[in-house]
Amino acid sequence: AQKITQTQPGMFVQEKEAVTLDCTYDTSDQSYGLFWYKQPSSGEMIFLIYQGSYDEQNATEGRYSLNFQKARKSANLVISASQLGDSAMYFCAMRENTSGTYKYIFGTGTRLKVLA
Amino acid sequence: KAGVTQTPRYLIKTRGQQVTLSCSPISGHRSVSWYQQTPGQGLQFLFEYFSETQRNKGNFPGRFSGRQFSNSRSEMNVSTLELGDSALYLCASSTGISYEQYFGPGTRLTVT
Numbered sequence: 001a002q003k004i005t006q007t008q009p010g011m012f013v014q015e016k017e018a019v020t021l022d023c024t025y026d027t028s029d030q031s032y033g034l035f036w037y038k039q040p041s042s043g044e045m046i047f048l049i050y051q052g053s054y055d056e057q058n059a060t061e062g063r064y065s066l067n068f069q070k071a072r073k074s075a076n077l078v079i080s081a082s083q084l085g086d087s088a089m090y091f092c093a094m095r096e097n098t099s100g101t102y103k104y105i106f107g108t109g110t111r112l113k114v115l116a
Numbered sequence: 117k118a119g120v121t122q123t124p125r126y127l128i129k130t131r132g133q134q135v136t137l138s139c140s141p142i143s144g145h146r147s148v149s150w151y152q153q154t155p156g157q158g159l160q161f162l163f164e165y166f167s168e169t170q171r172n173k174g175n176f177p178g179r180f181s182g183r184q185f186s187n188s189r190s191e192m193n194v195s196t197l198e199l200g201d202s203a204l205y206l207c208a209s210s211t212g213i214s215y216e217q218y219f220g221p222g223t224r225l226t227v228t
Contacts, residue, residue, distance in 0.1 A: 033215045043204055045219035052215070091159065095215060103172055104149070104217070106159035 003027065004094055004107035011112050013082045020067070021077040021110045023092030029053075033095040034075040036066065039109070040088045048090075051075060082114045118143065120209045120220035128226045134195040137223045141188050141209030147171075148190035149217065150182060153204040165190050166212045194225075202227045 005024045013019035025034065036048040051059045051066045059066045067076040079086055092107040121140045129135050141148050149172075150162040161174040165184035184190045194201055204224050208217035 035215075037219075043206075043222045043224070045206060045208070047216055047218065050215055093159075102164075102215075103174075104161055106151075108158045 003096075003105045004092055006092055006107035006110050008110045009108075011110055012115055013079075013112065014115050015084060016081055018078060018080045019082055019112065021079070021090050021092075021112065023075045023077065023107060025073050025075060025092075025094050027073075027094060027096055029096055031097055034066070034068070035093040035095065035104075036064070036075075036077045037091045037093060037106075038086075038088045039091060045091070049077065079112075084114050084116060087112060087114045120207060120218055122205075122207055122220040122223050124223060125221065126224050126226075128228060129197050130228055131197055131199060133197050134193065135197060135225060137192045137194075137205055137207075137225070139190045139192070139207035139209075139220055141190070141207075142218055145209040145211055145218075146188055147210045147212030148184060148188065149208045149210070150190070150192050151206045151208065152176070153206060153222075154200075154202070159206075162192070197227045199227050201225065 003026050032053045034051045038046045038048055049059050049061045049064045049066050051068045058068050063080045065078045089109045089111050091109045094105050095102050123138045147166045149164040151159050153159045163182055164172040168184045179195045182192045204222045206219050206222045208219045210217045
């Protein structure tokens with residue numbers, strides 16, 4: 001069963017507008033972490049934002065915010081004031097605690113294109 | 117602080133050969149994780165090394181192996197290469213305690 005689901009294979013957004021990238025997850029762990037990464041065409045994965053399962057407030061990092069809805073098991077990424085440089089693949093990932101060690105599971109990604 | 121480095125960046129091998137990829141983590145980081153990224157399967161976790169010990173392993177055949185040295189540098193080896201092993205191989209460095217992983221630029225392996 002897919003543990004991280006990103007239902008939007010591709011998204012377009014106009015420059016300077018906000019965009020929401022969807023992510024739902026499935027876990028029976030009480031303690032877990034949710035991440036978003038950006039992967040430009042160069043291939044390198046860039047860490048954007050992290051949300052712990054016990055964090056009550058939504059995480060924010062500059063123009064990035066994570067809309068965490070625990071009961072719905074969703075962790076959507078919101079990018080405000082989109083820039084042309086935001087065009088990239090975006091991956092949602094979950095860290096599960098498996099037998100005392102961490103394991104990372106990634107979604108299939110959403111390709112974002114920012115239009116001038 | 118220098119980032120994660122991976123060598124080589126590009127590699128072309130033939131079926132049946134073996135290959136060794138290298139990853140140097142951020143200074144002070146003791147954990148190195150390896151991932152395979154393909155268009156069909158996405159990003160899949162291979163294994164993680166922490167303080168020279170394999171701490172976690174994904175669902176890959178035994179042809180995929182790794183090791184970590186005392187300076188935390190890690191190598192991944194793939195033996196008897198198959199066409200399906202063509203992929204971008206990413207390594208990620210972390211302290212092993214905190215949640216953040218920092219990825220290297222990857223090694224793009226093409227098997228012909």
